[in-house]
Amino acid sequence: MLTDLLPFVGTVLLLLVFPGPDLAIMVRNAASGGRRSARATAAGIVVGNAVLATVAVLGLTAVLRSSEVAYTALRVAGACYLLWLGVGALREWWSLGRRPAADETVAPATVAVPRSRAFRQGLTSNLLNPKVAMFYLALFPQFHLSGLGPTAGSVVLAATMLGLVVIWYVLLQAAVGAVESFLARRRTRRVLAGGSGVALTALSVVLLADR
Numbered sequence: 001m002l003t004d005l006l007p008f009v010g011t012v013l014l015l016l017v018f019p020g021p022d023l024a025i026m027v028r029n030a031a032s033g034g035r036r037s038a039r040a041t042a043a044g045i046v047v048g049n050a051v052l053a054t055v056a057v058l059g060l061t062a063v064l065r066s067s068e069v070a071y072t073a074l075r076v077a078g079a080c081y082l083l084w085l086g087v088g089a090l091r092e093w094w095s096l097g098r099r100p101a102a103d104e105t106v107a108p109a110t111v112a113v114p115r116s117r118a119f120r121q122g123l124t125s126n127l128l129n130p131k132v133a134m135f136y137l138a139l140f141p142q143f144h145l146s147g148l149g150p151t152a153g154s155v156v157l158a159a160t161m162l163g164l165v166v167i168w169y170v171l172l173q174a175a176v177g178a179v180e181s182f183l184a185r186r187r188t189r190r191v192l193a194g195g196s197g198v199a200l201t202a203l204s205v206v207l208l209a210d211r
Contacts, residue, residue: 004143004144004145004146005143005145005156005157005160007143008143008157008160008161009160009164012160012161012164013164015135016164016165016168017168020203021082021085021125021129021199021200021203022045022122022125022126024195024196024199024200024203025041025085025121025122025125025196025200026038026041026042026045026122026169026172027192027196028085028089028092028192028193028196028197029041029118029121030176031188031189031192031193032092032189032193033115033118034176035173035176036115037114037115037118038118038172038173038176039115039173040115040116040118040119040122041118041119041121041122042122042169042172042173043119043122044118044119044120044121044122044123044124044126045122045123045125045126045165045169046162046165046166046169047119047122047123048122048123048124048125048126048127048132049126049132049161049162049165050162051127052126052127052132052133052136053136053158053161053162054158055133055136056133056136056140056154056158057151057154057155057158071130074128074130074133075130075207075208076208077128078125078128078129078130078204078207079204079205079207079208080204081124081125081128081204082125082200082201082203082204082207083200083201083204083205085121085125085200086196086197086198086199086200086201086202086203086204087197087201088197089193089194089196089197089200090193090194090197090198090201092189092193092197093190093193093194093197096186096189096190096193097190129207130207131207136158140153140154140157140158143157145157
């Protein structure tokens with residue numbers, strides 16, 4: 001079974017390191033709120049993955065594959081949410097650009113994204129991304145674990161993926177902690193806010209245009 005699991009692990013690792021809306025949101029919140037906001041965002045992303053993995057194991061994500069209306073509704077909702085986050089990031093980029101040049105740092109306590117909101121942002125961006133749900137639906141059937149039935153195999157694959165997701169975001173939290181003072185700088189925050197704003201807006205357009 002371990003031999004069968006290795007290709008799955010490699011595929012998941014490649015998907016995790018590929019930048020997407022989850023990473024863009026976490027980086028933005030890390031810049032504005034530091035380690036705590038980043039940790040809350042990551043927690044929301046992990047919970048979102050847990051929900052989608054459970055739904056995939058139960059076979060409910062087949063609704064997205066069989067119903068064009070359900071997929072389209074989820075796609076439009078996800079695109080609108082990413083656009084809303086992207087516009088918010090661009091507004092922050094504009095606001096930081098209007099501060100005096102001498103104001104190099106911004107106190108996190110006055111501008112940080114609340115942890116509850118950061119958690120909701122990570123959770124919602126994950127759940128409203130139909131490509132993530134389709135990934136669970138399309139990926140699991142491609143891997144067969146010897147000695148296990150379809151349901152048991154899906155459970156093992158889901159647990160493995162969630163474990164890898166947790167490890168990945170723990171490593172990201174360590175990286176955020178190592179550069180937290182750098183992220184608090186006004187110029188750094190402005191670059192990250194602008195970059196994440198453009199990325200999230202572009203991702204929303206791509207998602208909306210997808211057929």
